[in-house]
Amino acid sequence: MATALEVSLEGTDFLEISQSDGTVSHKTAAKLEDILEVEKTKCNIELTKEILTIHGTKKLCRSIPVASILSAVCRDKSNTTSQLTVQYIHKTGKSNLKISSICLKGDTSVCNAWETKLQEYIKLVPHRPQRLLIIVNPESGKRKGLKIYKSQVEPIFKLARIETEVVVTERAGHAEEMMSSRDLSGIDGLVLVGGDGIFHEVANGALRKIQKDSGIDIDNTYSSMKPLMIPVGMIPAGTGNGIAKEFFGCKDPEVAALAIVLGQSKPQSTFSVHANGKLLRYSIILLGYGFGADLAYEAEERRHLGTARYAYALTKLLVGNKQRCMDMEIEYLPEESPLVNKSESKDRLKEDWKKLEGRFSGIGTFCIWNNLNISDPRILHNKDKGAIVAVTKYTSRIQFINFLYRVVKGQVIELIDPDFSYLKLLAVHSFRVRLKSPSDPETKEGLLERLLNVDGEIHHLGATEFEARCRPGLVQLYHCIPSDDKKGAS
Template sequence: MDIDPVRLESSLWVGKKRYRAALTGWHLNWTELDKKNRDKKTVSVPVSEVIGVEEGRVQVLPQMSVAEDTDREFTVFYVKRSSSGSPYGLLWRLGRTQFCCPSRDLRDQWMTQLRIALKTHSPSRPHRLLVFINPFGGKKQGRQIYHSLVAPLFELAGISSHVVVTERANQARDHILKKDLTGFDGVVCVGGDGIFSELLHGVIGRTQQEAGLSEHDPSITLQSCDLHIGIIPAGSTDCVCFATVGVNDPVTSALHIIIGDSQPLDVCSVHHCSSLVRYSVSLVGYGFYGDVLAESERHRWMGPLRYDYSGAMVYLSNRSYAGVIQYLPADSQLSSPRDNTRCLSGCSVCSKGTERLFPHSPGARSLYSSHFSQFSSDTEGEWVSVEGRFRAVSLTCMSSSCPRSPLGLSPSAHLADGTGDLIIVRDTHPLGFLTFLHRHTSTQDQFDLPFVDVHRVKAVRFSLPTGEEEDRDEERERVNDGGMTEEGKRPSRSGSHKHLVERGEERGQKDFLCGLCCSKAPTVSVWNCDGEILPHTEISCKVHGQLVRLYARGIENGSATPTRKCQDGHRNCKGRCVLNN
């Protein structure tokens, strides 16, 4: 349906300069005029990126206040992209321009038309948000970040928010699962990947409850979630924010939330036998990343640095683990983890994913759903099996870029294509593994190593090799342990790992901790699932295309976005090479 665009055009003043300002349905433009009425520079702001309009000369920080109201002035706030951003994504800032009209009538007309345009052209903006702050995330700045940087912007945009400062782990998840959410358009977390994961589990769980679907049945197609999730980064890794926005910056994220941006995200479900263990969006990792997480939990007091310290310790302990990996390859015609592309805002691979996942007719959708099922092997293609000793086995549904690794675990992975990338690092000499790790910090290709394989997949299973009886017993012990809460089968996030670390009954864990100070090497590692230790070694994972939506739009392509060395051998061709998109 075409909506009649709002139009208004007049001569206005900004400071001492005269401008021709025009509001069409989609854009607000103002062009400086010289004395002979010739056009000079034009500023153009899409209506969808206007944050608010106020009468008078208004400022927002440190508090919203009207500096002066002469009856003829109004202030427009909008998204302004900062040139001093990171090379990986654009920083957004609050732009502000104060206009002066020749008359009060004209001022009122501008105010009215701008507000109508905002209502008409930004229907997906949130009006009411439920905000969870983890006061202990990252450098423990969550509360301050929210109140000083984010709340004033929400107020300016007319968003009302209900704020919950969490007092315990899993409070945010339980709140979303159990409380009345009527009237909320979205949920927001202020913290790291851990509190985000709580929101993810709450939103997915609640949606399945309402749809009458069992999350424990690995063969069903889960219902995608309408309630959007926003992330204000204030954690240690903040990988989900970095990989979906391109920067970890609270103001940028707040502005994406205000304008109601929407980024679908693939989610991986992790099952053990017939029970859901957890969901993941970034990393499901065994071996190195599992060991780093287990070790880092003992050094939480170090804050975000705990990962670097533990990374070095685990690297020096030089471990590899036996296992059997099975995976279901995705259609290699559509994309590949080594095609040297980047998933950027408006990504065509993800758009095609949307068409495949949600074709318009309901009949077609259910046909596709059965095609997508991990367990219907008829149309699926074949499972592939790899057995051996591995330094690291990682599955990621997106690039998992973060400040530590700005291109991520899998630089060409897509946020919303319905697939994940399985990275298999076979056992190798220490220098080889260090090269692999180090390449995560540069534009060099970490997959271009003889002991590394990467596959684009729809599902993965991991088991211990047959004949490792000792390990199987251990695995049985873990299953009996469970790590589940009294509410039944819902996994307990930190309950399980607290159990592992504090009581030390988990043998792999005990071996691991012991292994750092004595020579006995452990035979099993643990799984790191978005920063949580899983209570099982044998798991099966399935990617659910576009299961949730974030208030984000993917990474906007700053001119300097670094990319990999291209296949012609150019180093650092930084997007100029034709092979890069």
Template structure:
């Protein structure tokens, strides 16, 4: 609720309804304007509840109860309680039955006119992510807000890895206004991959996906909430979904032969991938696991042989050296008999390729700014600009690297002379072995999951989607849809 000052008043909006009602036992003029503001006088102040703050209303006897949100600036802890909003009820009593009926009709018309507000959602709750608090977060912080907004929920707890992907690939989505992931970034990735494997993927991708932070990383929802000054909390994320604003999201296609994986967050090889995947042994620590294991990996620093090729975005053509690239024909030819999305239709051989050769400490490719709630990996990344942000680190002294790690929280690491930071519209990774132990290779990580494991790498006996070899990455601009705070 806002206190409005006369000097800041805009031209008044015409009233939808205006009448005298009882508020706290006092007869008070109350007006609902055409632009959704509820105005009255109390204690000498004119107050207003905008359409952003009204969740729903209910009639209780002679009274009308508005379920509203009051803005507050609070917790900055991802997935924690508090956040930017508090629930508060505003109750008024019309003086006669006809007035109460008219108020209810006008309020219902106004709320129904808000474009994009979801009425029914499919919700995935991942009870295994992060500190395993997703179920508690959903029941205590998420569901009550959806209930207050009269949003129907079909809730599905994920029982195993790829469960969400299997479900969205086959279920009838026409009855839903969106999909919500109460998890870290992993379930979001599964949902996007499942939607892209559907025969009706073009229609399915228009269904917005919402994120509620309940995992270790929470990079996507942090990237959505942080630019508008909202804390990375379950309440702020849920309110953003209820309001129904949407934005498009680039999707990267990672190809190796005919095998494809669709990425929405990042790809990493070298230091970042090793920290992300090998720190799983400390998953009980939540997001602190990355800092603890990161220190270990810097002390015992690895470097990897290899080569990267990329097509720079305009303005970044000076990075790397000119190179030619022979496209993997097996990757580039779409199988028309296969259902689902096959990747962007781009003629890669006609592009101006550049290359960098190893050894590398880290190669990191990012689609959105935040890789985790405390890691501003790519400060200039945009959700739907058609480019990926590439962060490359080659030789770097350990002390300088330690300093760089402390700067990840505000994105200033990209200003280091040891870091190359650029935007690319196509990318090829040719990973190699460690320079000190040539019989050992690395891990390729995409969106927090292992894409490929090299020889004698962490859990190298476990099966991965791709082999530890050349990968080709292309971007399709604005392919997916997200619920967004603005």
């Protein structure tokens, strides 16, 4: 009979004792099984490539997916016994992730062998990153990006034994410049520490490089574009953290880091925005013309206010009743139309385009919420084909504040409600906007008419018309994945 700190080798093919010197060697096994001590109680421990199972009292019983194990570290307690600490990622509440741990005690040689085998199985987990490129914006938010990474994120990656290369940006546009020439071979994922702005930079630099390397004409709206094959993870540290909130369910840097370790990702739609026959930008989060651009313009003028600049800009526009309306012509290709490819001309598809004309306060896209399953028959939305575009007419302050509140909360589905009669939602492949009777470009009115809000950044169109095409799955992002296991994690 084995004592509490002894390990039974009966029925196991995990360990093999050498007859010559008594040392322990490793064997490959479909299932490993030993008796180890957990909280002073002997438990039967089983391990497969998929799951670590502990059989003991009701309190101690649990199943931990290998995919959720963060680390397994063996520490010597004496010459003959050791403690193996297994830390794993545990899902709590709606979206939060936290680290839980369990300690296994037993013979030193057995604990060391289990540590080795656990680390071997962890490396076999599909999609789990082994090498990450970290890009930190030290100026984002309250200039705590580097501190947040060092104190909250780096320790988690070290526990997970993930190799990292850290690059700290030196100026605005640095990340985009770097990604436009960076070789990403050998990298499993990109981790961005900052706000939504650095994601916009990195995605634009990387996507432009991919198309250039593939010989794709990015200025042709009908060109099929190559996706960024490695996932991107956002560590929230900026003034705007919409991506992190949407994909991790919160703005906690540690939760984001744990989700990245788990390695699960999902595709995200992107718009390629064209003006004057050229690709202007890729829009990953939002695209706003009219009121959306006015808001970004006013916020940019007060950048020194930090996060408060958005509240200031919104208050100024609403209190000042400056919700402009413009005489626009909007053409759009519904998502139920055949997909457009580079061999098809604009004329060939002319009959598929629909048109809206009138006075509108703005038009915007909802890229980041494109994965919503909208079943309303008025909006036949297929996330694999297109994205949602909102066209707004002039409305009261109260109605507009309600609209903005729902957008910020991600309640796009609720915007279908009849109360939002001033709003028209369109599921599209592509859309074009042309301003009728534009103002003199030397006036402020004319300036605003030539501005576009792309992912929170102001861009000059150089014209009063542009075209945008949805590119489903052009980028993919790390995200939190639901778990049905209350004691393990997934």
